[in-house]
């Protein structure tokens with residue numbers, strides 16, 4: 001198992017892709033992820049449970065990443081980052097949601113902690129309409 005990675009993510013890179021690229025390069029299929037920093041713009045998702053679909057909320061302005069928490073697992077055999085973000089705007093108002101592709105990095109520090117053991121794979125779940133991990137013990 002690799003050591004934890006503490007790294008700066010590239011300027012103007014897509015936040016999710018930047019983390020996925022590191023995982024692909026380092027052969028990481030299972031990890032805990034946390035990230036702080038700032039974005040030039042952001043795209044967040046909110047899942048409409050009754051409709052089983054995400055709505056996207058794009059934020060065209062610079063925001064701080066107060067907390068980014070997530071995981072790396074496999075989806076379709078590739079490292080997949082699931083990340084939730086709490087952001088703040090210039091008025092110090094917090095907002096947050098599921099991180100979509102389209103979050104453009106201004107500056108970001110990521111902690112990627114590889115984990116041992118069985119690698120969870122995301123599979124489609126009829127009940128929720130989401131790609132979720134298998135439940136442990138099932």
Ligand code: ZN
Pocket residue numbers: 082083084098099
């Ligand atoms: Zn999510």
